[in-house]
Amino acid sequence: MxxxxxxxxxxxxLALGADxxxxxxxxxxxxxxxxxxxxxxxxxxDDFFERLRAIQxxxxxxxxxxxxxxxxxxxxxxxxxxxxxxxxxxxxAEFLTTHPAIETVHYPGLPTHPGHTIARRQMRQYGxxxxxxxxxxxxxxxxxxxxVKLFTQATSLGGVESLIEHRASVEGPxxxxxxxxxxxxxGLEHPDDLIDDLAQALGA
Numbered sequence: 272m273x274x275x276x277x278x279x280x281x282x283x284x285l286a287l288g289a290d291x292x293x294x295x296x297x298x299x300x301x302x303x304x305x306x307x308x309x310x311x312x313x314x315x316x317d318d319f320f321e322r323l324r325a326i327q328x329x330x331x332x333x334x335x336x337x338x339x340x341x342x343x344x345x346x347x348x349x350x351x352x353x354x355x356x357x358x359x360x361x362x363x364a365e366f367l368t369t370h371p372a373i374e375t376v377h378y379p380g381l382p383t384h385p386g387h388t389i390a391r392r393q394m395r396q397y398g399x400x401x402x403x404x405x406x407x408x409x410x411x412x413x414x415x416x417x418x419v420k421l422f423t424q425a426t427s428l429g430g431v432e433s434l435i436e437h438r439a440s441v442e443g444p445x446x447x448x449x450x451x452x453x454x455x456x457x458g459l460e461h462p463d464d465l466i467d468d469l470a471q472a473l474g475a
Contacts, residue, residue: 275299275429280353281396290314296334296342298429299399302352306341308334352431352459356399359465360457364401366466372411372473374451375404399457400428402438405473409450413437416453418472421464433458433465 272289274282278299284292294300296308313320327333334342357380364378376383379390380397390397405412416424422435434456438448457465 276400277394277396277398278349278353280350281357281398282394285312285314287393291320295429298427299353299356300346300349300429301342302345302349302429302431303341304427304430304432306334306338306345308338308342353396353399355459356457357396359459359462360399360401360455361397362462363455363457363465363469367401367403367469370470370473372406372415373403374406377402377404400455401457402452402454404449404451405453407451409437409439412451412453413440415469415472419468420471421460421468422455428456430456431459433460 272284272291273293273295274284275293275295275298279294290313292312294310294312296310297306300310301308311323313323360378361380364376364381367373367376368381368383378384378397378401379386379394381387384390405415416435416437419435422433424436425434426436426441427434436454438452438454439446439450442448
């Protein structure tokens with residue numbers, strides 16, 4: 272299971288029965304957009320896991336000492352950062368559900384989300400990622416992304432800064448992502464400031 276989005280503080284997949292859990296340490300575990308890495312955690316050191324370890328050794332997939340230091344530095348603040356990411360994203364998502372320019376808000380912390388019941392049972396917090404579908408199609412969504420001032424238009428997540436992107440443009444002509452969808456990574460800025468920025472970008 273890929274547990275990059277909720278992070279270990281939001282969900283414990285091994286306790287839910289997963290055999291292998293992956294994390295992009297580049298994202299929330301690193302948290303400062305300044306390192307590249309990944310991790311695989313196994314329930315047991317069985318033959319399959321040893322095959323993965325062999326691939327890692329043979330392929331040289333080991334992080335540099337400095338990247339390890341950056342990751343250790345960041346893990347110390349992970350619970351506090353994830354709490355803020357999740358609380359801010361919840362606030363932003365709740366605001367967007369009330370905005371007339373928004374067609375749909377996708378966030379598991381909302382009771383209207385189809386996976387909310389499962390998320391509430393399995394997760395301690397709902398993470399900092401959400402997506403919205405803007406009324407008016409692709410042009411309206413791109414216009415919103417272009418009008419924000421506090422958010423940065425970029426393809427990433429998990430850093431202290433808030434990001435927004437028009438996914439269909441990033442994925443290209445064969446994407447199945449809705450043309451009016453914007454993906455938002457909510458950072459550590461004050462949620463009132465993020466809400467004000469989205470409100471002015473949406474024209475309210």
